[in-house]
Amino acid sequence: MKNHVYRPLIVVLCLIGLILIARIFYVPKDFGVHERGYMYGWYREGNTEDWTKVAVKYQGEDYCKGCHPDKYDSIMKTPHAIIQCENCHGPAIEHPSNPQKLAIDKxxxxxxxxxxxxxxxxxxxxxxxxxxxxxxxxxxxxxxxxxxxxxxxxxxx
Amino acid sequence: MINRRDFLKNTVKGIAGITLSLSAIEIIDPQKIFADKTDKSKVRWVFLVDTYKCVGCGFCVKACKQENEIPYDANVTRTWVERYVITKDGKFFADTPKGARDGFITGKIDLGQGKFQDIKKEDIDKAFFVPKLCNQCENPPCVQVCPVGATYQAPDGVVLVDRKWCIGCGYCIMGCPYGVRFFHPVYHTAEKCNFCYHRITKGLKTACVQACPFGARQIGNIKDPNDPVTKIIMTERVGILKEEYGTKPQVYYIGLDKEVK
Known part of the structure; x- marks a missing residue:
C-alpha cells in the first residue's frame, strides 16, 4: 500500500485510541448496567445517593410541636387539626435558625x-x-x- | 429448499419469539409484583390516591413545588390536581388552573385562553378531583428512550433523573404517556416527580402525602405485606391510568371514572 493511504489511516486510528482513553477517565466507574438491565437500569449509580441528600423542607407538625406545644394542643381540639402547620405557616426548613421567622399565609x-x-x-x-x-x-x-x-x-x- | 436442521431451528426461534411478545403485552398484576421475592431490593414504592377524599385544596401542589424547588410561579409542576365535571346532558369538562397550586376556589371551569365556563349546581351529574403525579412505571417508556442513561429506574422502583448526565434532548418528555415530565426552568434538564426520594429514603412521607389534610394521598411499599397501602391495593378495587400502554404504572387510584385518562 502507498504511503498516502496509510498515513491518514494512522491518524484516524490514533484519534479513535485517544477517544477510548479519554472515555476511561471521563465515564465514572459506577456508570453502567445495573439491576434492571440495559433497558431500564443503565445509569450512574452515584446519582441515587445524590438524590437522597436533597434537604428536607417540610418538617411536619411533630417538629413544630417540639417548641410550640400550646399552639399544637389547641388546634388539635378543632376540625383544623387535620391541616399541617406548614400548610399555612410555610415550610420550616431549619427554623428557628433558618429562616428565623416564617411567613404566614393569612x-x-x-x-x-x-x-x-x-x-x-x-x-x-x-x-x-x-x-x-x-x-x-x-x-x-x-x-x-x-x-x-x-x-x-x-x-x- | 429448507432442510430439517434449519426447519427445527426456525421453529424453536419462532416459538421463543411468540412467547416473548406475549409476556411483553401482559397486563398489570399487582399480585405478581407483590409476590416477586427473587428481587434483591426489599422495597418497591407505590402510591395510592383516593379520589373520593380529594377536595381540590391544592396543598399537595404547593408543598411539592416548595419542597422540590420548582420555581413557584413557573407553570410547571411535578404533581397537579385535575377537576372533572360531568353534566346531566352528557357534557364533560376538565381543568387544572396552575396545576391547582392555589386550589379550586371557583365553580367556573377554566377552558384556557382566558375563557371560563359557568356550570349550574343542578346541571352537575358527577364532579370530582383527581391528583396526578409520576406513576413510577414498572416498564417506564421515558427510561427506554433516554439516549445517554440519564434517567433510570432505581432498584426500589422510583424513576430518577441524573441532572449531571441529562443533555436536555426532551425524548423522555415526549415519551411519557402521562405527561408528567417537563424541563426544569433553572437546571434546563428533564424534571419529574420522584416520590420525594430524599424524604422516603429517610423514612418520611412525601411532601404531598404529608400536606394532604384529607388522606387522599398515601405512599407505601408493595413488598411489605403489612403496609396499609399494600393491603388496600391487594384487597380493594383500585384502578390505574392508561393500562393499555403496558407501562405498568404504580400509582393506584380509588374511584376512577372513564373520563379520567
Whole structure:
C-alpha cells in the first residue's frame, strides 16, 4: 500500500485510541448496567445517593410541636387539626435558625382552597362548610373575623 | 429448499419469539409484583390516591413545588390536581388552573385562553378531583428512550433523573404517556416527580402525602405485606391510568371514572 493511504489511516486510528482513553477517565466507574438491565437500569449509580441528600423542607407538625406545644394542643381540639402547620405557616426548613421567622399565609385565597363552596356530589368537597366568595364579605380577609386556630363560630373575633 | 436442521431451528426461534411478545403485552398484576421475592431490593414504592377524599385544596401542589424547588410561579409542576365535571346532558369538562397550586376556589371551569365556563349546581351529574403525579412505571417508556442513561429506574422502583448526565434532548418528555415530565426552568434538564426520594429514603412521607389534610394521598411499599397501602391495593378495587400502554404504572387510584385518562 502507498504511503498516502496509510498515513491518514494512522491518524484516524490514533484519534479513535485517544477517544477510548479519554472515555476511561471521563465515564465514572459506577456508570453502567445495573439491576434492571440495559433497558431500564443503565445509569450512574452515584446519582441515587445524590438524590437522597436533597434537604428536607417540610418538617411536619411533630417538629413544630417540639417548641410550640400550646399552639399544637389547641388546634388539635378543632376540625383544623387535620391541616399541617406548614400548610399555612410555610415550610420550616431549619427554623428557628433558618429562616428565623416564617411567613404566614393569612390570605383569603388560602381559606378558599377548602371553604369556597363547590357542590360536587362525588367528592369530599361537598361535605366541607363553604361560602360563596363573591357574596360573603368579598372585600375583607377571612382572618378579620375568623380565627383559623379556633374555626368554630364561637371562636369569632 | 429448507432442510430439517434449519426447519427445527426456525421453529424453536419462532416459538421463543411468540412467547416473548406475549409476556411483553401482559397486563398489570399487582399480585405478581407483590409476590416477586427473587428481587434483591426489599422495597418497591407505590402510591395510592383516593379520589373520593380529594377536595381540590391544592396543598399537595404547593408543598411539592416548595419542597422540590420548582420555581413557584413557573407553570410547571411535578404533581397537579385535575377537576372533572360531568353534566346531566352528557357534557364533560376538565381543568387544572396552575396545576391547582392555589386550589379550586371557583365553580367556573377554566377552558384556557382566558375563557371560563359557568356550570349550574343542578346541571352537575358527577364532579370530582383527581391528583396526578409520576406513576413510577414498572416498564417506564421515558427510561427506554433516554439516549445517554440519564434517567433510570432505581432498584426500589422510583424513576430518577441524573441532572449531571441529562443533555436536555426532551425524548423522555415526549415519551411519557402521562405527561408528567417537563424541563426544569433553572437546571434546563428533564424534571419529574420522584416520590420525594430524599424524604422516603429517610423514612418520611412525601411532601404531598404529608400536606394532604384529607388522606387522599398515601405512599407505601408493595413488598411489605403489612403496609396499609399494600393491603388496600391487594384487597380493594383500585384502578390505574392508561393500562393499555403496558407501562405498568404504580400509582393506584380509588374511584376512577372513564373520563379520567
Amino acid at each position: 390570605s383569603r385565597a388560602q381559606c378558599l382552597r377548602c371553604h369556597a363552596s363547590l357542590p360536587y356530589p362525588t367528592s369530599g368537597r361537598a361535605k366541607i362548610r363553604g361560602i360563596d366568595p363573591e357574596k360573603h364579605n368579598p372585600d375583607i380577609e377571612c382572618v378579620m373575623c375568623h380565627n383559623p386556630h379556633k374555626p368554630s363560630l364561637e371562636g369569632l373575633k
